[in-house]
Amino acid sequence: MPAEHVGPPPVPPHPPRTVLAATAVGKRYDGIPVLAEAGITLRAGEVHALVGENGAGKSTLVKILSGVVRPDAGRVLLDSREVAFATSRQASAAGVALVSQELAIFGDLSVAENLFPHGLPRRAGLTSNAEAEQRARPVLDELGLRLRLDTRAGDLDLADRQLLEICRALLTEPRVLILDEPTSALPKEAVDRLAAVLLRTRGRGIAILYISHYLEEVLRFSQRVTVLRDGRVTLGGAEIATVDLAALVTAMLGEEHAAPEPRAAPSPAPASGPAREPGAVAVVLDSVTVPGRLDRVSLTARRREVVGLAGLQGAGHLAVLEVTGGRARPASGSVRLPGGVAPRSLRQATGQGVAFVPSDRKRYGLMLDRPVWENITSVSWLGLHRGGLLLHRRALVDRAARSARSLRVDGGVHRRTGELSGGNQQKVVFAKWLDTDPSVMLLDDPTRGVDIRARAEMHAVIRALADEGREGRAVLVASTDLSELVELCDRVLVLQRGRIVDELSGERLTQQALSVSMNAGFAG
Ligand SMILES: Nc1ncnc2c1ncn2[C@@H]1O[C@H](COP(=O)(O)OP(=O)(O)OP(=O)(O)O)[C@@H](O)[C@H]1O
The missing domain is CATH 3.40.50.300 (P-loop containing nucleotide triphosphate hydrolases)
Known part of the structure; x- marks a missing residue:
């Protein structure tokens, strides 16, 4: 059948409409530039990905777009009009919703209270659970969240808490939805659900800004991509069809790293060199049952x-x-x-x-108001370390510095841990447990949340840890x-x-x- 007889005529493409734009944005912390001349434009109905190494400035840029942080220079335009959101609530009222990396779910409150943080919706003047249910259920369903609204949010696992935040943002009916690493806690099937939600959200004309370290996801989910490197834009709003993995990595890391370890490598070549002999048995589970969890x-x-x-x-x-x-x-x-x-x-x-390195650094991880070195050596401070505890502060700082260098934690060990980027905080959690010299990890x-270069380095460290010493470690x-x-x-x-x-x-x-x-x- 001739093609011109099939289906409706093609819809002429809409001229892309820019909803939110930032131009020439600059930001310094303690005099150190974190963003310089950075910019991005978000169009209605697109997923725009923002990528870059840990500490490249991605979160800072989206915090500026959403009113959490004020820029030192540059402009933010909403529908071509300059805006200066003083708070994230103002941004949200103007239609800019941010789901940030730092999960902001209140564990003691119910799912409903988390979804409607400014008060449950009302019916006939009274707060109404039925109304909350009616509004929230379709969005919860869309995200595949089968939760009762009276569940305590603290009882949810990390993936559900992350989806709950996305749900809360969607309930504000935003025009711009900013997702800062939304899939870092999600298992594969939830990522697929999120992909479907993004598609529908785009279909409603919402502009989505999507930060991720998973470059394959970026290529799969988004229409355009912006890359930041050391606070500057190295690739600005490129159409996704014009870039591939190698181009993204080059823009992120620079020319010298043009051929990275691809994350989607089919299967590894068998380890080269002599096969390693496993050592002595370190962990044995024998017919372990935990009701409802292990059988x-x-x-x-x-x-x-x-x-x-x-x-x-x-x-x-x-x-x-x-x-x-x-x-x-x-x-x-x-x-x-x-x-x-x-x-x-x-x-x-x-x-x-035994060292237990959690993925949820907010829940189990770090003292954010303390310097990096204290976090790295904190398990030793607690006296749990077998090597003894009366260690000189200087020795602790040196030890932490060595470990921070080997994991390339940004900016030295005297920085307040809360000032580090998310990926760098995750490296600190890892370093903290390495510091206990464990036999089982x-x-x-x-x-999670660590960029591709640091990820390869952490893998090398993990492998080396397993093999290290006379006995080695079980991981x-x-x-x-x-x-x-x-x-x-x-x-x-x-x-x-x-x-x-x-x-x-x-x-x-x-x-x-x-x-x-x-x-x-x-x-x-
Ligand atoms: N409140 C703050 N005080 C001082 N420095 C900060 C603060 N927030 C961020 N920084 C610094 O700004 C730089 C950029 O951080 P940002 O969180 O924007 O990076 P990112 O690209 O989002 O990284 P990641 O992928 O690890 O989340 C980092 O060097 C970080 O340490």
Whole structure:
């Protein structure tokens, strides 16, 4: 059939309408330039991605766009009119909603109270749960959040809390929606849901600004992309069809890094050089059951081994880390750490040489008002470190500085930790646990929010840690990022509904095989 007879005539493309624009924006902190001559334009109905290394200035730029931070120079235009939001509430009232990296969910309040922070909606003059339900439910459904509105938000897991924030922003019916690393806590199926939501949101003519370290996501979700490097725009609003992964990385890191380790590498070449011999058994789980979370799980992890744990949300991979780290107690079965001891609490497990590195740095991580060095050495301060505690401050600072350098934490160890960019804070959490010289490392999404260069460096550090010393260390890593598991692990255990259903290693360990194994039986 001739093409001209099929379907309605093509709709002429609308001239793209700019909703929000920033031009020549400058910002300094303590005299140090963080943004210089930076700018971005957001058009109605587009997803515009903003990428850059940790500390490149992305969050600062979006905080300026959304009234959280005032710029020192430059202009912000909403519908071509200059605006100067004094607060994020003002920005929100003008239609600019920000979902920031720092999750702002109030744990003690209910889901409904979090969704309507300025008061529950009213019906006939009275606050009404029914009205709240009626307004919130379609948006919750759209995000795949099956929650009761009276659930305490603090009881939600990280992924749900992140989606809840997005839901809250959508409920303000924004014209501009800014998402600062919205998928960093999300398991794959939630990312797919978010992709669908973005598509619908675009369809309503909302402009979306999307910050992410996941470059494949950027290429998949967005129409245009802006890259920041050291506070300057190196690629400004390029159409996504005109860029590829290599071009993005070059814009982010500079010419000398034009060929990075791709995150979507198919499967790793078998490790070159002599195969490493795993060391002594360090962790044994024997038929461990945690009601509702783990069902007779048995595994061993040896020193010099990096063992991955994969699964869909709630599959049990995190519960394995928690029972091993003393944060959850098995109802039956046993857990043994080096020396044959059973972990009874997080503190006691730490004393036994277990380091539990959480992904949720806000909840478990850092003293944001203290300097970086204090955070890195804080576990030693608590006297949990086996090496003794009466360490001289100078020695602690030096030790922290070494560790910060090896992880390329921005800006020295005397900075207030709260001033670091999000990715750099995550590196500090990691450094803090490295400082305890653990024999077992439990890592939960270790490179969440960390840029690609730092991610490769952290992977190298993790590998080196497993192999280091005469005995080596056992590393157990749960990750929502399949390419991370493939790149990092010797073998990966796949969990479904609290049980180990598969083990992948060698040539079988590919992202595709992991995905198939995690989802097997859930199809349809
Ligand atoms: N309140 C503050 N005080 C001092 N310096 C700050 C403050 N906030 C941010 N900075 C600095 O500004 C720079 C840019 O930080 P920003 O958070 O904008 O980076 P980012 O690109 O969002 O990084 P990430 O990907 O790690 O989140 C960093 O060097 C950071 O340490």
